[in-house]
Amino acid sequence: MNTWFECKVRYEKIDEHTGKSIKVNAPYLIDAVSYTEAEKRIHEEMQKYISGEFSVKGIKPVNYSELFFY
Secondary structure, three states: OOOEEEEEEEEEEEOOOOOOEEEEEEEEEEEOOOHHHHHHHHHHHHHHHOOOOEEEEEEEEEOOOOOOOO
């Protein structure tokens, strides 16, 4: 059985409509064995997509019985 963690990440992105930089808090779902692995994996994934700085503001385990990938 998988253990899922919700990681909240804060970063800056450019608003598509105004062109201004805005700060975003976004949740991401990570499959990991522990908090440490979840933090490591979220850092690895976010570095691929975010060019600037980001921070992980929270990690909590979540209890999902089914996930549908599309």
